[in-house]
Amino acid sequence: MSDELTMLDDAFSRFLEREIAPDYEAWVEAGCVTREAWEKTGAGGFLCSGMPEEYGAAGGTFAHESVIIRRLGLAGFDHFGIALHSAIVAPYIKHYGSQEQKERWLPKLASGEMIGAIAMTEPGAGSDLQAIRTSAVRDGNHYRISGAKTFITNGQLANLIIVVAKTDPAAGSKGVSLFVLETDGADGFRRGRNLDKLGFKGNDTSELFFDDVRVPADALLGPEEGRGFYQLMEQLPQERLLVAVQAMAAIERALALTLDYVKERQAFGKSILDFQNTQFKLAELKTEATIGQVFVNDCIARHVAGELDGTTASMAKYWTTDLQTKVTDQCLQFFGGYGYMNEYPISRLYADARVQRIYAGTNEIMKVLIARSL
Secondary structure, eight states: OOHHHHHHHHHHHHHIIIIIHHHHHHHHHHTSOOHHHHHHHHHTTOSSTTSOGGGTSOOOOHHHHHHHHHHHHHHTOTTSTHHHIIIIIHHHHHHHSOHHHHHHHHHHHHHTSSOEEEEOOBTTBSSOGGGOOOEEEEETTEEEEEEEEEEEETTTTOSEEEEEEESOGGGGGGGEEEEEEEOTTOTTEEEEEEOOOSSOTTSOEEEEEEEEEEEEGGGBSSSSTTOHHHHHHHHHHHHHHHHHHHHHHHHHHHHHHHHHHHHHOEETTEEGGGSHHHHHHHHHHHHHHHHHHHHHHHHHHHHHTTOOOHHHHHHHHHHHHHHHHHHHHHHHHHTGGGGGSTTSHHHHHHHHHGGGGTSSSOHHHHHHHHHTTO
């Protein structure tokens, strides 16, 4: 944490307290953060903080994004889908977009005028990206996109969506391409349900439908068709590290909430913390949390230096999210029946933890990738 990162953390913490906290629970109840909140966050300079200044962003690195994502988690506002918008969608445009594409889209993502999403998962294709069926057929100087996507984060509000589609169904992984769709006024584009989830209730997650949607040929991301699978593989390590950052923030918050509770809660004439079982269990969890944080910090440093490999990112994603599930479960146990009540934040942390082992590639897939390096 350099002085610059510490200042960012302080500024964002104050912003959350002032601009997000008053309305956050209403957004969770509604199942969607408002567009106004996105625009406020952009105006504050907290969107796309890792993007270059020339595109209206803060000009930072992944370390800056990590500070913001960690602070969201510590404050309990991690249903706000900034992580995907800033550290997943924007980097695809930065790394693979033409100069014209960068100038067109990155400033709007940084300001919050556009909200980003990426449409990978389909009803019949999750971790197996080669099995997607959404197609993009060249038609003169346009493409026609047809298909359906599901579980799309930011799906209800997103007006800039990176769509993963097959341009050559017979070519396997070499037939996958990425397209950037501006949804406003796009004929044939439809949003389905805002899906009712176990956790992350305030983060809109949607079905999306593409019924012969026409996009200009320059919506293709990259210099040629067939590069999509490789682009996805190159960017997934950052996505997986991002999930690990979220996991460690949730772990830190769960432990802090639990420590406060066991110090105050009385049973059999003494505080819950005075029982040896409580002390031993929390000592174990704090130790594992410290190990996880050191590992993730090292991964962030490697990534900023351009040295993080996919295997290590997979290790970070699977191990920290498994730990997140373990920690939130054991912390909830200390709350007893109150831990099962939604009015207690530990209940939300428990529900939110479960999806972390599924998205960005299931933890089983992470182990397959790690095993290939043995």
